Amino acid sequence: MTERIDLAAVMERLAGAEDILLLCHKNPDGDTLGSAGALYWALTALGKRAAIFCSDPVTERYDYMQLGLYDGSWEPKYVAAIDVAGIQLFGEGAAQYLKRVDLCIDHHPSNSGYADATLLEPEAAATAEIIYLLICRMEVEFTPVMADCLYTGVSTDTGCFKFANTTPRTHHIAAELMERGAHFVHLNELLFESKSQRRLAIEQTALSHLEYHFGGRCALMYVSRDEILQTGADSNDLEGITSIPRMIEGVVVGVTMRQLESGSYKVSVRTAGEIDACKICAALGGGGHMRAAGCEFFGNLENAKAAVLAEVEKQI
């Protein structure tokens, strides 16, 4: 059972800690890296030895955060997990640091309470919001690098202030990060206006198989295993394209099908309005949420398509 603590207690514990390792979750996103990054800079400014560890490599696009990654040259005495909801999210490479997690700072309502002490704010749109409030209370200069780290966390976790988790506080914090020197124009270009050649290629391929059904209310696209290999698309790229069919005007059910190594099809369903994506997928042995769900279909493309469209028709 974890001890739930508040911001003041976190301040106190960090003030008393030395040789601090900050752990990020695997497949690191802008929030886990930006939050850990800003905290790393703040702790360093307090004269403490600190570093960041992530079991997966950090992509070059985040170089501007100047993350102090752990090089193994010293032994951590205090371990803090940042934006990590459960122990399984650290990734295998982190196992050696998990004997004891002293502190966890997170915003996921599903946080499992694996750490000795946890500061959990489920109403925060991003862990970066919590770290912002923390650093504001610390006796350190708030630098533009910290502001860039936290702007990254806040903007990526909210889809640039578009998602339902965005609150008025999110915008107020964004304003204050701009005032503290966040290079928001450059960051937004990098984070939201840029695409890899690979991602564009798989998008293009999937769209070449775009079909409209039920009078344009359903759009469906698919990519074969060969096409995935040919474009070099990774799982992030494939996840990224699933939102495209639903974005088309008039479409209320967007379906993306990608062939797996086994030959079967992974189906992603995205819906708008009153249509329940989970019902469509549950009927095919899958599950998910109202707006986003998925299932796997064993069989060839034509059979998989027919089965999915039959379920879509029942809901549309």
Next chain:
Amino acid sequence: MTERIDLAAVMERLAGAEDILLLCHKNPDGDTLGSAGALYWALTALGKRAAIFCSDPVTERYDYMQLGLYDGSWEPKYVAAIDVAGIQLFGEGAAQYLKRVDLCIDHHPSNSGYADATLLEPEAAATAEIIYLLICRMEVEFTPVMADCLYTGVSTDTGCFKFANTTPRTHHIAAELMERGAHFVHLNELLFESKSQRRLAIEQTALSHLEYHFGGRCALMYVSRDEILQTGADSNDLEGITSIPRMIEGVVVGVTMRQLESGSYKVSVRTAGEIDACKICAALGGGGHMRAAGCEFFGNLENAKAAVLAEVEKQI
């Protein structure tokens, strides 16, 4: 010569005005409509007769603003232009209302001062920011419809808080509009996460002709006249796709070529970093800005491409 007035003076003039016509600019965008819409609702709440006029039709996607459009059944006694930088931007259909423009509220630095009195705030990211401050001072209830109108203006003029015109105040106002009931999730889906079938089709067609040059530092795509006609793409759609090639990772010069009715090619150049788009286009008889420029090239596709790429090579 226009009289420059402040917010308090605008309040006073509107308080004394009756039968107010609010004029939007042609090709109306989210800011001119949202700003005029919110002001329409505020004036109506004050018990005044008011309406909105725009020389171009308002697309259905803005229906949620419940804009009170002018039906010609009464004679305007007071005319106020909202987000209109110059007289030529009203469009031909507005000529009859321009004998006297009593008031202009705008944020364009280029505002020509055509109105009797002007409230100009060039540091406002959107006219909607100014209207927000105005309505806050008025003795009216701030309704969710007004908040939706103003959120629309602010978010569309800043590309959802991404463009360089965004200021800390923009974010603070967005926060307050959320608190006043703006349906920001729905609005963002509608404004930023939706694409017409037509737009998607022309994107798809253009990308099918995507070429990389100079080791991936330049990306070029084109659409023929036949393809434009086949997809039904309009000038907005064509303008919209010009940002795509530059978005690709590693690309510093993005070139989009579209064939005109005359058979010649209109070339749009978008650049990143230190590369001057205007220099590239100026060498071909065109012009524009550092990051975005254009030119027209008479000749067939191969000649046009070769000429543009030769200029790109000089700058890259």
